[in-house]
Amino acid sequence: MNQAPARLEVEDLQENLRAVQEHLQHDRSKAELRAQLDRLHPADVAAILEALPLEERLAVWDLVKADRDGEILVEVSDAVRESLIEAMDSRELVAAVETLEADQLADIAPDLPPSVIEEVVQALSLEERERLRAALSYAEGAVGALMDFDHIAVREDVTLEAVTRYLRRLDELPDHTDQLFVVDRDQVLKGTLPLARLIVSDLDREVRQVMVAESVKLYPQDRAEDAASAFERYDLVSAPVVDASGRLTGRLTVDAVVDYIREASAESQLAEAGLRQEEDVFAPVLDSFKNRWAWLAINLVTAFIASRVIGVFEDSIAQLVALAALMPIVAGIGGNSGNQTTTMIVRALALGEIQAAYWAKLLGKELGLALLNGAVWGTLLGAIAYAFYGNVALSGVMALAMMLNLLLAALVGVAIPWLRSRFGRDPAVGSSVLITACTDSGGFFIFLGLATLFLV
Amino acid sequence: MNQAPARLEVEDLQENLRAVQEHLQHDRSKAELRAQLDRLHPADVAAILEALPLEERLAVWDLVKADRDGEILVEVSDAVRESLIEAMDSRELVAAVETLEADQLADIAPDLPPSVIEEVVQALSLEERERLRAALSYAEGAVGALMDFDHIAVREDVTLEAVTRYLRRLDELPDHTDQLFVVDRDQVLKGTLPLARLIVSDLDREVRQVMVAESVKLYPQDRAEDAASAFERYDLVSAPVVDASGRLTGRLTVDAVVDYIREASAESQLAEAGLRQEEDVFAPVLDSFKNRWAWLAINLVTAFIASRVIGVFEDSIAQLVALAALMPIVAGIGGNSGNQTTTMIVRALALGEIQAAYWAKLLGKELGLALLNGAVWGTLLGAIAYAFYGNVALSGVMALAMMLNLLLAALVGVAIPWLRSRFGRDPAVGSSVLITACTDSGGFFIFLGLATLFLV
Numbered sequence: 001m002n003q004a005p006a007r008l009e010v011e012d013l014q015e016n017l018r019a020v021q022e023h024l025q026h027d028r029s030k031a032e033l034r035a036q037l038d039r040l041h042p043a044d045v046a047a048i049l050e051a052l053p054l055e056e057r058l059a060v061w062d063l064v065k066a067d068r069d070g071e072i073l074v075e076v077s078d079a080v081r082e083s084l085i086e087a088m089d090s091r092e093l094v095a096a097v098e099t100l101e102a103d104q105l106a107d108i109a110p111d112l113p114p115s116v117i118e119e120v121v122q123a124l125s126l127e128e129r130e131r132l133r134a135a136l137s138y139a140e141g142a143v144g145a146l147m148d149f150d151h152i153a154v155r156e157d158v159t160l161e162a163v164t165r166y167l168r169r170l171d172e173l174p175d176h177t178d179q180l181f182v183v184d185r186d187q188v189l190k191g192t193l194p195l196a197r198l199i200v201s202d203l204d205r206e207v208r209q210v211m212v213a214e215s216v217k218l219y220p221q222d223r224a225e226d227a228a229s230a231f232e233r234y235d236l237v238s239a240p241v242v243d244a245s246g247r248l249t250g251r252l253t254v255d256a257v258v259d260y261i262r263e264a265s266a267e268s269q270l271a272e273a274g275l276r277q278e279e280d281v282f283a284p285v286l287d288s289f290k291n292r293w294a295w296l297a298i299n300l301v302t303a304f305i306a307s308r309v310i311g312v313f314e315d316s317i318a319q320l321v322a323l324a325a326l327m328p329i330v331a332g333i334g335g336n337s338g339n340q341t342t343t344m345i346v347r348a349l350a351l352g353e354i355q356a357a358y359w360a361k362l363l364g365k366e367l368g369l370a371l372l373n374g375a376v377w378g379t380l381l382g383a384i385a386y387a388f389y390g391n392v393a394l395s396g397v398m399a400l401a402m403m404l405n406l407l408l409a410a411l412v413g414v415a416i417p418w419l420r421s422r423f424g425r426d427p428a429v430g431s432s433v434l435i436t437a438c439t440d441s442g443g444f445f446i447f448l449g450l451a452t453l454f455l456v
Numbered sequence: 457m458n459q460a461p462a463r464l465e466v467e468d469l470q471e472n473l474r475a476v477q478e479h480l481q482h483d484r485s486k487a488e489l490r491a492q493l494d495r496l497h498p499a500d501v502a503a504i505l506e507a508l509p510l511e512e513r514l515a516v517w518d519l520v521k522a523d524r525d526g527e528i529l530v531e532v533s534d535a536v537r538e539s540l541i542e543a544m545d546s547r548e549l550v551a552a553v554e555t556l557e558a559d560q561l562a563d564i565a566p567d568l569p570p571s572v573i574e575e576v577v578q579a580l581s582l583e584e585r586e587r588l589r590a591a592l593s594y595a596e597g598a599v600g601a602l603m604d605f606d607h608i609a610v611r612e613d614v615t616l617e618a619v620t621r622y623l624r625r626l627d628e629l630p631d632h633t634d635q636l637f638v639v640d641r642d643q644v645l646k647g648t649l650p651l652a653r654l655i656v657s658d659l660d661r662e663v664r665q666v667m668v669a670e671s672v673k674l675y676p677q678d679r680a681e682d683a684a685s686a687f688e689r690y691d692l693v694s695a696p697v698v699d700a701s702g703r704l705t706g707r708l709t710v711d712a713v714v715d716y717i718r719e720a721s722a723e724s725q726l727a728e729a730g731l732r733q734e735e736d737v738f739a740p741v742l743d744s745f746k747n748r749w750a751w752l753a754i755n756l757v758t759a760f761i762a763s764r765v766i767g768v769f770e771d772s773i774a775q776l777v778a779l780a781a782l783m784p785i786v787a788g789i790g791g792n793s794g795n796q797t798t799t800m801i802v803r804a805l806a807l808g809e810i811q812a813a814y815w816a817k818l819l820g821k822e823l824g825l826a827l828l829n830g831a832v833w834g835t836l837l838g839a840i841a842y843a844f845y846g847n848v849a850l851s852g853v854m855a856l857a858m859m860l861n862l863l864l865a866a867l868v869g870v871a872i873p874w875l876r877s878r879f880g881r882d883p884a885v886g887s888s889v890l891i892t893a894c895t896d897s898g899g900f901f902i903f904l905g906l907a908t909l910f911l912v
Binding site for chain 1: 469509623626633634651652653655689693715717718724738739741745751752760767770774788798799804811821825828829
């Protein structure tokens with residue numbers, strides 16, 4: 001907390017933005033705007049850059065002090081980082097990036113030109129280079145990719161007095177140091193010494209007597225999602241990361257976990273709507289197209305299949321054109337209901353709440369709910385269809401098709417996350433397209449099929 | 457961290473669950489299962505309860521030690537808490553709840569019978585009663601509803617030596633104490649003293665010389681969302697909460713913020729799919745129906761409107777039945793594309809990234825993208841329609857309708873979040889229904905209208 005922002009209250013992004021915009025619009029003195037930017041926390045500058053269109057963004061970026069470029073690049077989103085990096089030459093990039101620590105460098109490395117990385121790596125100490133290599137070797141969703149290397153380790157056979165003296169020689173402790181890590185001479189983790197315990201204990205006791213021997217520890221290959229859930233369940237501020245032989249290799253802190261949770265939740269929201277990644281709001285049209293086309297293409301294929309299903313029944317529609325008006329209702333409500341089922345299941349799966357033994361029970365419940373829904377909405381829709389077309393058989397077919405499509409929706413809504421979780425795929429991504437595809441094509445088939453059998 | 461769970465590694469929920477299930481199925485000795493439960497952190501017991509069907513859940517709940525009931529009730533989700541509370545009589549409830557602190561009590565108070573609350577409140581100290589009243593007086597999304605009252609305050613004119621001696625007299629510090637709060641004799645906040653700074657500084661200096669005078673502080677009526685964003689931007693572990701006259705009233709900690717972020721993101725995901733709240737996976741069918749019916753009803757209304765639009769053009773469809781097969785494609789892709797636009801904008805709004813001045817620019821960009829999409833997908837679909845029906849005019853109408861519906865989708869996709877944010881409503885909830893309603897009805901109208909003009 002030593003680098004706590006120097007302000008009395010939380011900065012209001014909107015106010016900052018308004019001030020920056022005024023400067024830009026009225027072309028006031030650049031020195032003034034520069035002074036305003038210098039006053040702000042890197043995260044606040046990053047938020048301003050995110051909120052400005054490209055031209056204004058680059059004008060502001062030019063005014064940011066060069067020695068802060070690095071930390072701000074770490075804070076912005078991937079899309080905005082790309083736009084900033086494009087505007088810098090390699091000399092500026094090297095100068096910005098060489099101020100970063102290994103774990104931060106690893107975060108933005110994928111966006112940097114190889115020549116810049118090479119030059120920065122040359123300048124690193126052997127230890128830092130090894131850390132960078134380690135951080136880059138872990139997959140994006142692993143603890144290893146989130147951990148940092150700022151921790152303080154002490155031996156278990158020293159007194160708290162000695163620990164206190166040692167700490168006092170440091171100017172400051174690393175951010176989020178709520179505990180020291182206790183290791184033996186081979187760096188094997190023996191326990192942790194919470195600062196709160198260090199502060200309230202007698203100074204002549206030994207670390208070993210005061211430390212927490214059995215505390216949470218993580219492995220670099222652990223899934224970040226599991227680590228986040230551990231931080232949430234056990235209310236952690238930091239946790240040691242150890243390798244297979246128990247040696248301390250790094251540390252995971254709650255700020256990295258909070259960032260991870262936010263990003264993961266944003267990604268799943270974006271993925272549900274078919275955006276491949278976080279998009280710069282002011283991205284050029286072509287960049288946005290690249291980010292969104294794949295989903296539209298998939299949607300085109302499923303819509304086309306549904307269209308062919310309708311095509312099969314063109315004769316029936318030609319004879320009874322009311323079918324064309326009623327069929328989207330059957331399909332639409334099925335899709336909606338199936339998506340409700342899957343959303344609830346995906347969420348429960350993410351919390352680890354569904355055991356293999358209970359899938360059948362769950363399916364039974366969802367089918368029961370579909371029967372109830374079918375009875376309620378089927379009857380209502382049948383009545384509405386009768387009011388419009390005065391055809392009892394048509395309204396009966398409508399009600400029955402509704403019931404059957406809701407049962408199909410429940411079946412598919414349970415089956416898709418079940419299959420995906422069984423085969424180890426992320427159960428959220430793409431579920432809603434698949435379900436809608438089934439309930440659209442299925443709904444058209446059921447309704448038009450029944451109509452062909454009984455009405456035409 | 458003093459209450460760090462006594463375990464070497466993060467508990468695996470799946471393993472715990474399997475063990476509990478085995479006990480339940482083979483009806484082994486209850487004492488053994490009880491011992492296993494006692495060994496677990498309250499959050500882990502809560503996770504097990506969430507994952508069990510009602511009957512098994514209550515069997516396990518019966519075995520949990522009565523003095524842990526309170527903390528476990530705080531950990532479980534609202535839906536599961538209700539099912540547990542229903543199974544307890546008021547004597548058990550009072551015993552469970554009176555172990556809680558005021559801020560925890562406030563969290564679960566809405567689920568408790570009034571008689572239980574009354575009895576518990578009677579037993580509270582005056583100070584605790586006042587805290588409970590305060591915590592209950594804030595709306596759910598406010599900082600006041602998330603804050604706790606466990607902090608340590610010191611005066612600015614004492615030496616660090618004196619502070620250290622004072623702390624050492626305490627057995628332990630409250631969880632998440634990364635800093636002490638510095639107040640004057642009227643409890644007005646003067647600054648904060650990070651433990652990390654206390655530890656590295658000379659003991660004969662005064663608090664005033666070492667404290668951080670200008671640190672982040674919050675007000676109880678601040679939006680929790682803003683506080684969470686401050687924790688994320690400034691990497692905080694705790695922050696003081698002060699009243700209008702600057703007096704220290706409580707503290708917000710990162711664990712409460714993490715819980716808030718998780719819940720808010722879950723709620724928005726569930727709301728998008730039309731689930732009113734987090735649902736107990738094993739809820740009775742009727743409970744699930746209540747949670748989901750409203751959305752299906754709204755969907756029914758919008759689907760019905762779209763159906764009436766089609767009804768208007770029944771004559772055209774009767775003459776050219778291919779229209780019935782092609783119309784869902786035009787409608788579907790429009791909905792998809794509009795939802796991509798809105799999802800991106802809603803996300804940017806949540807981050808405060810869209811200034812009033814830039815809406816026009818944004819709309820321009822999305823309309824440009826719609827033109828590009830219309831050219832690409834319209835041409836493709838026109839070609840496909842030609843391949844199937846060999847009718848040049850029909851494929852031209854198809855391509856033009858596609859383009860127009862994509863433009864409509866972009867317009868609506870920008871307008872809906874803009875209107876909602878202008879009128880201070882949450883821009884996420886219900887957006888996708890509204891957009892789909894517009895692009896369905898609009899798509900049918902555009903396509904069938906053009907067909908009626910040019911083809912029939």
